[in-house]
Amino acid sequence: MGAIFKREMKAYFSSPIAYIFLAVFYLYSGVYFVLINLNPTGATTDLSYVFTQVFTIIMIILPLLTMRLMSDEKKLKTDQCLLTAPVSLSGIVMGKFLAAFVVYLCAMAIYIPYIIVLYSEAGYMIWSTVIGNIVGLALVGAAFISIGIFVSSLTELQIAAAIFGVIINFVLFMIDVFASYVSWAPLRTVMISIGFYSRYVEFTQGILNITSVIFFISAVFVFNFLTVRVLEKRRWS
Amino acid sequence: MIEVKNLTKHYGAKKAVNDISFTVNDGEILGFLGPNGAGKSTTMNILTGYISSTDGQVLINGIDILDDPTAAKKEIGYLPELPPLYLDMTVKEYLNFIYDLKKCKIPRKAHIEDVCKLVKITDVYNRVIKNLSKGYKQRVGMAQALIGNPKILILDEPTVGLDPKQILDIRNLIKRLGKKHTVILSSHILSEIQAVCDRIVIINNGVIAADDTTENLTGRVTGVLRYTARIEGPREEIIKVIAGINGVENVTAEMEREPGAYDYEIEVKEGSDIRRELFKRMVSRNWVVLEMHSDKLTLEDIFLKITMGDEVKLGSTSVSDEDTRRELMDKVSGAVLAAEIAGQDKSEDADAQAEAENENGGEE
Numbered sequence: 001m002g003a004i005f006k007r008e009m010k011a012y013f014s015s016p017i018a019y020i021f022l023a024v025f026y027l028y029s030g031v032y033f034v035l036i037n038l039n040p041t042g043a044t045t046d047l048s049y050v051f052t053q054v055f056t057i058i059m060i061i062l063p064l065l066t067m068r069l070m071s072d073e074k075k076l077k078t079d080q081c082l083l084t085a086p087v088s089l090s091g092i093v094m095g096k097f098l099a100a101f102v103v104y105l106c107a108m109a110i111y112i113p114y115i116i117v118l119y120s121e122a123g124y125m126i127w128s129t130v131i132g133n134i135v136g137l138a139l140v141g142a143a144f145i146s147i148g149i150f151v152s153s154l155t156e157l158q159i160a161a162a163i164f165g166v167i168i169n170f171v172l173f174m175i176d177v178f179a180s181y182v183s184w185a186p187l188r189t190v191m192i193s194i195g196f197y198s199r200y201v202e203f204t205q206g207i208l209n210i211t212s213v214i215f216f217i218s219a220v221f222v223f224n225f226l227t228v229r230v231l232e233k234r235r236w237s
Numbered sequence: 238m239i240e241v242k243n244l245t246k247h248y249g250a251k252k253a254v255n256d257i258s259f260t261v262n263d264g265e266i267l268g269f270l271g272p273n274g275a276g277k278s279t280t281m282n283i284l285t286g287y288i289s290s291t292d293g294q295v296l297i298n299g300i301d302i303l304d305d306p307t308a309a310k311k312e313i314g315y316l317p318e319l320p321p322l323y324l325d326m327t328v329k330e331y332l333n334f335i336y337d338l339k340k341c342k343i344p345r346k347a348h349i350e351d352v353c354k355l356v357k358i359t360d361v362y363n364r365v366i367k368n369l370s371k372g373y374k375q376r377v378g379m380a381q382a383l384i385g386n387p388k389i390l391i392l393d394e395p396t397v398g399l400d401p402k403q404i405l406d407i408r409n410l411i412k413r414l415g416k417k418h419t420v421i422l423s424s425h426i427l428s429e430i431q432a433v434c435d436r437i438v439i440i441n442n443g444v445i446a447a448d449d450t451t452e453n454l455t456g457r458v459t460g461v462l463r464y465t466a467r468i469e470g471p472r473e474e475i476i477k478v479i480a481g482i483n484g485v486e487n488v489t490a491e492m493e494r495e496p497g498a499y500d501y502e503i504e505v506k507e508g509s510d511i512r513r514e515l516f517k518r519m520v521s522r523n524w525v526v527l528e529m530h531s532d533k534l535t536l537e538d539i540f541l542k543i544t545m546g547d548e549v550k551l552g553s554t555s556v557s558d559e560d561t562r563r564e565l566m567d568k569v570s571g572a573v574l575a576a577e578i579a580g581q582d583k584s585e586d587a588d589a590q591a592e593a594e595n596e597n598g599g600e601e
Contacts, residue, residue: 007323
């Protein structure tokens with residue numbers, strides 16, 4: 001797992017992909033930070049709006065970060081090297097997951113200077129909201145990453161992995177919205193409970209709902225497990 | 238030691254490998270031979286745990302690859318048909334990655350250096366793999382298999398894409414490795430297998446067609462059956478004289494190879510050695526023997542015989558019979574094989590050509 005993590009980290013930072021990812025994330029959150037929090041007419045220390053907005057962008061750019069993790073291995077046959085090495089399948093998937101997650105944490109690290117700036121200017125912050133936001137963003141990102149890796153394991157085409165990743169993320173985002181149009185109660189309950197957005201918004205309001213924490217962690221496990229199953233199944237087919 | 242028991246692999250309805258069993262002993266170099274699509278790579282992929290078998294068992298040094306894949310894989314170094322290289326890495330980064338991946342315990346720097354020296358890639362150590370030539374890539378793949386000093390080496394067509402000098406180097410390397418490691422080597426190039434392996438398993442259409450030592454396999458069908466001599470002198474008379482030698486069954490001379498000299502193809506009874514007698518008779522008449530050699534059946538012939546199944550029974554007749562040969566050639570799927578046979582049969586030029594295709598260079 002360590003070897004794969006190290007290799008993927010190196011691959012991210014020796015190609016433009018990590019830099020593009022970080023640049024887009026920094027730019028997007030930076031724009032909202034300046035417009036909302038540093039607005040001369042109504043500056044605020046409340047970062048919730050910035051975090052809420054960032055949800056939309058990670059939904060789109062995280063699949064770009066994960067698209068080649070599995071698809072390239074299959075296409076270039078380098079999976080033969082991984083799968084014949086004395087490493088478990090879950091070790092392979094976890095190594096890749098952690099690499100993408102660490103890059104994602106690098107992106108999230110931009111909030112450290114934001115918080116420092118706001119705190120030094122205003123001298124006060126609502127810490128529960130800040131922590132809620134950070135935990136929420138980390139969890140939802142982790143879920144998107146494992147979805148991205150899963151989709152990547154299904155195809156040899158990076159671009160297909162990216163597109164399907166975005167579509168799945170988008171569905172998980174919109175499902176809350178659609179739920180309000182569904183009249184049949186059981187279905188509506190299911191739709192609301194698997195939707196990502198309303199759970200995430202809760203975090204941005206500083207509410208640390210333990211079921212939501214468990215929900216996102218389970219999502220990570222489920223999709224990483226599915227990726228392992230895909231690798232396993234390919235050996236048997 | 239590798240034990241393969243009743244291995245079967247289905248791809249949908251197609252049986253890629255059908256109930257094959259063989260054993261490779263410690264320190265043995267086993268040649269795995271078969272035409273393209275015979276099931277060589279499938280078998281190797283199963284042995285290394287890359288894919289699973291539909292049925293059957295693989296034991297690597299007594300460990301079942303399905304029961305304890307991690308332990309079994311530790312014993313194996315695998316070079317797949319297409320070397321699994323990360324093109325964006327340098328050779329150094331790649332081999333270090335493999336070292337970590339295999340969780341090696343041997344001192345890192347010295348071990349990687351040794352492996353690089355062994356396959357001669359020290360001069361490209363800091364270059365990005367993407368920019369290397371095919372020969373170098375192949376050798377980096379070889380290095381990857383050797384990292385961690387695995388007891389068993391499984392090499393799927395290791396000399397593809399190398400130049401004749403490199404092929405020789407790799408062959409010598411494999412021979413040297415074979416003293417300490419158990420090696421399975423696949424190829425559709427017969428001379429390669431013949432040059433390196435102690436034992437040969439011939440696989441065709443997913444079943445084992447032959448499993449024997451190289452010597453036995455060649456011995457089963459050899460015994461010199463034909464001599465070719467290039468003699469300068471009057472053609473008709475020479476044929477008459479040769480035909481008079483005891484043991485000669487048939488003499489033909491078709492083409493004038495050099496001014497005044499023909500190649501005489503002399504078929505003899507099995508076991509008759511006519512060379513001395515031929516030489517004496519020619520000398521006594523002042524005809525000059527420019528060349529003389531015996532044509533043993535090569536692995537190509539054996540291979541064709543075996544993979545053609547019932548057409549020619551192993552060890553019973555010679556394939557030099559023109560009709561049988563043509564019939565065989567019609568059935569050969571690979572054009573290369575056809576070229577090889579044509580080469581042996583027809584002319585020296587074609588021979589050289591076929592051997593070039595063999596990537597052999599005729600050095601053995």
